[in-house]
Amino acid sequence: MDSNGSRCPLERSFMIVQKSRDMPREQQAAKVTSSIMIPCLKISSNSAAVPRPPSPPAASSNLVGENVVLQTRVSVSSASTHGRQSHRDGDENSRYDASDHTDESDGVGDDVGSGNIYCGEGKQKSIDTDTLDPEETKEARRILIVRILFSLLLISSTVGIACAVYFFIEAAEVREFENKYLSDADKLKESIGLALRSTLSSADSWAINYIAVQKAGNTSFPFVALPNFAIQAAKFKMMARAYAIGVSFIVSDAQRRDWERFTAQEGPSFVEEAWKLQSQDDTFQGSLDQYPIIREELFTNFPDLSTVPDGSGPYLVWWQNYPIVYNPISAAYNFHLLSFPTFQKLYNTTLTTKRPVLSGFNLVDPESDIGKVSVAYLENFVAESESASEPVTNLVYPILSQDLLDLSLDEESVDSLDLVGTIAIGMFWRELLRDILPETSEGIQVVTEEICATKEPAIFTYEINGATTTYLGLGDLSDVAYNYLESSFSMVELMEATTLSPGYRYTGIPLMETDCSIRMRIYPSSKTASSSYSSQSVAFTISSVLVFLFAGILFALYDLLVKKRQRKVAYIAARSSAIVADLFPKEVQTRLYEARDGLGKEKGKKHKNITWAASPTPEKGSSSIDSVVSDERNGDLSIADVYPSTTVMYAGIYGFARWSTNRDPKEVFDLLEALFGAFDEIANRQKIYKIENTGDTYVAACGVPRENVNHAVKMARFATDCRDRSVEILHNVNYVSDIRASKLFVRFGLASGPVAGGILRGQRARFQLFGLTTLNAELMERTGELGRIQATETTANLLCDAGKETWVNKRPDAVVGGDDTPLDTFWVQAKSCDSISTLSVETSASKTFSLPVPKERIVIWFSDTLRDILTELQMSRQDSGTERALPIDETMLQLQRQIRSFVEAIGSLYSDLPFHNFENAFHGATTLSKMLGQVTIDIPPVDRFSVMLAAMIREVDHPGIENDHLSKRGDAHPSGKSIIQLRAFELALTILSDEKYDKLRSFLCPTAEDFSYFSQLIQSCVIATDVMNPIVSSARKRRWEQTFACPIQNEDLENPGKAERKKTKVVLEHLMIVAHLSYTMRSWNFYTDWSIRLYQEMVSSFIEGKIPSDPADSWFNREMMLFDNIVLPLLDTLRDAGPCKAIGAELMTRAMDNRDQWKTKGKGMVINMRFEFTGEKRVHFA
Incomplete structure (x- = not known):
């Protein structure tokens, strides 16, 4: 009661509901589960402002927080909002209850939820899980920054460690390469020095042999011939790595005739001996077809084989040599060496200094006369794979007349002895470099340079690959990238180093350094580096990268799984929020969350149009809902609002229960989804709040949850649009499916006034409306006419006040309310809010x-x-x-x-x-x-x-x-x-x-x-x-x-x-x-509908005289024949073979079912069809 002791309208409405429970079942307007009293609110006459009592602190609602928000265990009761019984279809007792699909908010205006709704042809809007509040956005941004920083750290660590590993291993390999090269260079220098020293020592031994033979034969020089010269020379040549060896003696003019007689006697025998031995010598590549020329007199072969004139001595005469080569412009011996320009400087140096001399390189032009002679001669000593134009050097060792009493000779002793002859050793330069390094040493390049003051330097390059030596050509052809590792030395320096080294004592005459010095430079090459470098640096680098990559993949996988879980949690939370938003208005949602988080008590927040229905300290014996709920919910505050100015609409499908009884559930739900989905779309556009749809009833309200002064006008337009849309859907749904709903209609009821809205907590809790207004709206729908909108007098008055008098028309007969009170009601026909029909179809501009x-x-x-x-x-x-x-x-x-x-x-x-x-x-x-x-x-x-x-x-x-x-x-x-x-x-x-x-x-x-x-x-x-x-x-x-x-x-x-x-x-x-024939293979209702159409068509032809007999006489047998002789054999053929097996199997089931039902019901249906079209008596059949 209010302060004056009178009951407020809302309280009286609930008293009326309580009274209706004692009425007979037929007269009840609704059934209410319990007696409800709420605190009375004094409502002003204009219903615009409602004074509010102080809002008590809100208690946390565990039930709502757990069941609705967190666990999403929310379902919709299939019963009516107030447990009402449906009397829409007379004495029918069964019906299908459609699933509850409520509206979504478009973010503007009234709260229409954010859950799933049916749109158009049953498609659902997806739940938005990406909408975050500012705090969550900041947290997500921080997580993203941390993820980016971690990724950058992982990438930088991977790159840094990979680079460090690569450069460390590569530096170690470089050091190993350089050390190996330096070792090879030292070995090469030592081997070249030892080879040259060995050649000098062999030449010294050879000179001693001649002196020993001279002394043993008690002869004088030059009349000395070494016995078994050929075999000794062949072995000496191999040991000295020479291609030829020869001995020459100094002959004076006085000794010339005796010498010529001596050589004529001794010469042919050693030539014959050498010629026979050369056939066994693999190193000799010359021809043995022509015997060498023998000259008894001294001669010169340049420019021709002329005899050396008398009186031009002393002569340096070519004597015993090996191998002996046939030469058309030369003879086997008695050649005056000083008459050949190429040898003059070399031999004169030896004759003058009495010391061994290493000649320069024979780098003559192969096209010159001398070059041709030289190349032709050297071709006898090289294999086919080798070139005769490669650099060649000659070592000339002096033969001194001595007593053979000293192991070595000093400088004074050498100068005091007489020079009687020379030993000449010819060598290819490559032989000094061959068979020195192991097979693992590759690409060592040796650049040899002859530096003379009187001519251009002669430079050539060899490459050593293990035991093999390759001539690269003239010039410095070394790899300039490795010039920093150069190792150089001269031949004299090399000889001095090897001569003085321990264990390598040389006792012969020291090598003479001439005005032309020979230097050698040793370099590595890229081939040396590639043979020395391994793939360890790359392998270890790749391994380290793979380790970090694996760690990165694990991190990415972990991050993916976490994000997937977060999305799943976010989706569940969003779905929960969507369900809550679907079930409850926005204000109620906020209070639900506050109750869950315990914020309601702290804030003591006041909400517009909200009354807290509980007191923190309820009085004992109070009959109000606050005390009951407080006792039942452990002091938690229930959530209930009073909405003083609202208009509620009830829409129900007339004939639905009877129609749905014999229908496939899928057909029932297809129709409900199409119809109520269209209502949802209209509600979304016009900002109408959908309360629920239960079974075949659709409930919506305006003024809930937010006030709207034009609630009656908006609801009248909404109801009109819903009615027009329902007519179109029910009329045209036959053309898109098998549903036959042409006899269904929707009735609409409107009522205006105050309502109570809140959450009746417990299982399957949702936002609900209570009060006389809702009962009146249901009454308007239940007592209305097909396809019309019936409104209470209150609603009609509000429409008239808004200037919409033309929209309302008073119903001539009165409607009896739940308390047997006659009520004046009105028919409403509002102007449609939708300017374009949702079924409008685009047609061609040139439509004919x-x-x-x-x-x-x-x-x-x-x-x-x-x-x-x-x-x-x-x-x-x-x-x-x-x-x-x-x-x-x-x-x-x-x-x-x-x-x-x-x-x-x-x-x-x-x-x-x-x-x-x-x-x-x-x-x-x-x-x-x-x-x-x-x-x-x-x-x-x-x-x-x-x-x-x-x-x-x-x-x-x-x-x-x-x-x-x-x-x-x-x-x-x-x-x-x-x-x-x-x-x-x-x-x-x-x-x-x-x-x-x-x-x-x-x-x-x-x-x-x-x-x-x-x-x-x-x-x-x-x-x-x-x-x-x-x-x-x-x-x-x-x-x-x-x-x-x-x-x-x-x-x-x-x-x-x-x-x-x-x-x-x-x-x-x-x-x-x-x-x-597909109509025979669809649902039973579809088949019978089209079978009746065919019958109707043939009956019309019979009446018009187009066919001779009444089709009813044979219609049953005709349909059985159609199934047995055409339809089923056809499907059996498709099912048993060919590419249509699945089609035949699927349609066979439906056709068999229709055939069986026709066999049972067909005769009765034919009788009824005959009655419908010819007026004969109708019969009932199962």
Whole structure:
């Protein structure tokens, strides 16, 4: 009660509800679960401002926090909001309760939730899990920064450590390479020095042999011949790495004649000995076919073989030598060496200094006369793989007349002794470098340079690879990248180093340093480096990178799993929030969260239009809801609001319970989703808050949860739009599914006034409205008329106050309320808020045929389906690169317009018959479209276009009677068979041949052969629908057996393309028949509906005298024959073989079920059909 002791309107409304519980069941307006009293609020006359008592601190609500927000264990009761009984369908007791799908908020205006809603054709909006509050956004940004920093640290660590590992190992390999090279260089220098010292020592020993022979024979020089010279010289040559060795003596003019006689006596014998030995010497590459020339007198071979004149001595005469070479311009011995310019300087140096001399390099021009002589001579000592023009050097060692008493000679002793002759040793420079280094040493480059003051330096380069030496050519050809590792020395320095080294004592005459010095420089090369470097640096670097990469992958995987878990948690939280937002207004959501987090008590927050229905210290014995809830919820505050100015709408489907009883649940839910989904869309647009939909009832309110001064006007418009939309849906839903809902209507009720809204906590809690206003709205709906909106007097007054008097019309008869009080009610017809119908369809600007709405929708479906097939055809041609492909631009748009025009033309030619109409073609085509997606062979787009076209035209201009009746009437086709089908085909082909469809024809059939196949396929598919023609049926069965039951024919193997087309044609013919008879393979209701239509059509033909007998007489047997002789055998054929097994199996079940039901109910249905169309007595059947 208020301060004056009177009850407020809201309190009185709940008292009325309590009184209604004692009334008979038939008179109850609603059933309330318990007596409810709430604190009375003094409402001002204008209902604009409501004084609020101080808001007590809010208690945390564990129930709501756990069940609604965290665990999302929220469900919707299938009972009515107030537990009301439905009396809409008389004494019916059963109904289907649809799932509760509430609205979503668009973020503007009233709270319409943020959960899932059904939009349009049952599609659902997704839950947004990406919306974060500012604090969560900051946290997400910090996590992202940490992730980026960690990734950068991981990458930098990987790069740094990989670089460190690489450079450390590479530096170690560089040091190893340099050390190995320096070791090889030292070994090379030592080996060259030892080889040169060994050659000098051998020459010294050879000189001692001659002196010993001279002393042993008691002869004088130059008359000395070494016995067994050839064999000793051959072994000496190998030891000294020389290609030739020769001895020369100084002969005076006085000794010349004696010398010539001496050589004539001793010379031929050693020549013969050497010539025989050379045949066993593998190092000699010269010819043995011609014996060497022998001259007894002294001669010179430059420029010719002339005798040296007398009186020109002393002479340095070439004596014993090995090997001996045949030379047409020289002889085996007695050659005066000083007469040859090349040797003059070398021998004169030795004759003057009495010391060994190493000549310069024989780098003569091969094209000069001397060069030719030199190269021709050296070719006798080189293999085919070697070059005679490679650098050659000569060592000339003096033969001194001595007593053979000293092991070594000092400088004074050498100068005091007489020079009697020389020993000449010829060497290829490469022999000093060969067989020194191991096989692992590669690419060592040796640059040799002869530096003379009087001529240009002579430089050449060799490369040493293990034991092999390769001549690179003249000049410094070393790898400049490794010049910093140069190791150089002169030959004299080398000799001094090896002579003085321990264990290598040289006792011969020291090597003479001339004005031309020889220096050698040793370098490594890239080949040396590559042989020294290993892949360890790369391997260890890759290994370290892989380790870090593996760690990075683990981190990324861990991060991915964490983010996936976070997304899952966020999705669950968002879904929970969506459910809460769906069930509760925004203000209630906020308070739910505050109650969960314990913020309600701390803040003591006041909400607009909110009354806390609990006291922190309820008084004992209080009958108010606050004390009850406080006791039951351990002191938690319940959440309840008072909304003083609202308008509530109830919308219920009349006839729904009876209709849904014999329906498939899927059909029931499809209808509810289509209808209530459309209401949801309108509510979202007009900012109307949806309360719930329970079963076949839809409840919405305006002024909840936010005040709206125009709540009555908005709800009147909303109800009007919902009514108009429901009429369209219930009228046209037959054309998109098997649902037959043409006898269903929606009634609407409006009531205005205060309501209480809140959460009745517990299991399946949700936001609910209570009060007389809701009961009155339900009463308005329940007592209303089909397709009309009934409103209370309060609502009507509010509409009149808003200047909408033209919207209301008083109902002539009164409505009795729940307390037997007559109520004045009004019919409401508001102006629609939607300026454009949601079913409006875009039509062509050049539309020629005016079609009703259902036909228009069928035209759109056919146009879209054929357009999609054309687009697929275009893409396939582009992929195959054929020249037929056209760009998808203006040409495709023209094709779409021509398709639309053609479909409209075909639709306009269909007769307005109950069965053979455009709608029947549409249903068959939808079945065919589905089957084309299930068949297991690849059907080309052109063939699919052809069969869909055939499905569209198969019953054009149908006369309403069958082919046999037409033929009996004399209305035959020239072919004598399938009259209706051929007429439909020819009529459609005539339209397609019109000039206005030229682009469509040329695109489908670029050639005459293509058009012939295209038209033949359409004709075959259309004729196949003549299922009552035994000739057509037997031919079709025979083609199926030949294609799928018989072995493959040779002609099919020879022409696989033709065989594939044949198979496709047979399959499409059978699919066409299934589409033609598809009404027998759908639901029972669908089948009976279309069977009745066919019966109606044939009865009309009978009445008009087109057919001789009443179809009712044979209708039952006709349908049984259709199932047993045509439908079931056809499906059995498809199911047992071929690419349509899945299709046959699926449709067989439905067809068998329809056949069994027809067998049971068919006779009774025929009697009823006869009564409906001819007036005979109706009977009831099971």
